[in-house]
Amino acid sequence: MPKRALIEKRPWLLASLAAGIGFWVLKDSHLPGLYQMALKGAGVALLAAYAHARHKGADSRQIAAVMAFGALGDVLIELSLELGAVAFLIGHLIAIHLYLRHRRASISFSQKLAGAALLVLIPVIAFLLPAERAAAPGIALYALALAGMTACAWTSSFPRYRVGIGAVMFAVSDLLIFARLGPLAHSPLPDLMIWPLYYFGQFLICTGVIGELNSRSKPR
Known part of the structure; x- marks a missing residue:
């Protein structure tokens, strides 16, 4: 899409990209912490605004809510890993509900296998990673919701x-x-990969859902 068209038709996306990339560039700078937190939260919060602006309906409100809880988690995780995890957990549960309502009508065996692998491997890997073993069960419990979101997204329509x-x-x-x-x-x-993987993952989720909803709502 030409830059001018992006500015005119997708201002929320342009603003989100500016905030998301800006945070990654400035996160190790001397920018005061409160400004960095605001910039970090703005990236995905603006995706929520984009979802709300680009499509009207229960599904778009759900994906907007997913993005809003993601933005809240982005800020809270700077204060407490546990508080951030709760916000993300709520977002995952909303996303699971959305994806299950839009489950793919026909799923090939290989895609079912991929979904099952995601559902099992993500919490198992998460459980094995922390050196402090007392933290492992809580992390695995969160990762189970993360895995459910990922598997349901993979097998959705x-x-x-x-x-x-x-x-x-x-x-x-x-x-x-x-x-x-x-x-x-x-x-x-x-430090190099967490933010770009997360932000552009959210970007793809939000624009993919909204783009598909818009396509389905067009007269045929």
Whole structure:
């Protein structure tokens, strides 16, 4: 899409991209912490605004709510990992409900296998990652909801190469957060990859769902 068309027709997306990329560029700068938190939360909050503006209906309100709880989690996680996890957990449950209502009518065996693998492997990996074993059960419980969201997105009727891939990117981002509590504690990889995987995963989920809803609502 030409830049001018993006500005005129998708201002919320343009603003979201500016905030999301801006946070990644500035997160290790001398920008005061409160400004960084605001910039971080704005990236996905603006996706919620985009979802609300681009389509009217219960489904678009649900994906907007998913993005809103994601934005809340982005801010709260800077204060407490547990508070951030609760916000994300609520978002995952809303997303699961949405995806189950839009389950793909016909799912191939390989895609069923992929969905099952996501559902099992994500919480198992999450459980094994933290060095502090007392934290592992709580992390695995959260990861079970994350896995449910990812598997349901993958097997939903929304575009797999946008919504499904976006959900997988989100899951990998969270696994990197847990890996930072264990085997990658001293690696630069989590700091480099967590935010871009998460933000662009959310971007793909939101635009994929809204694009599909808009396509279905057009007269045929």
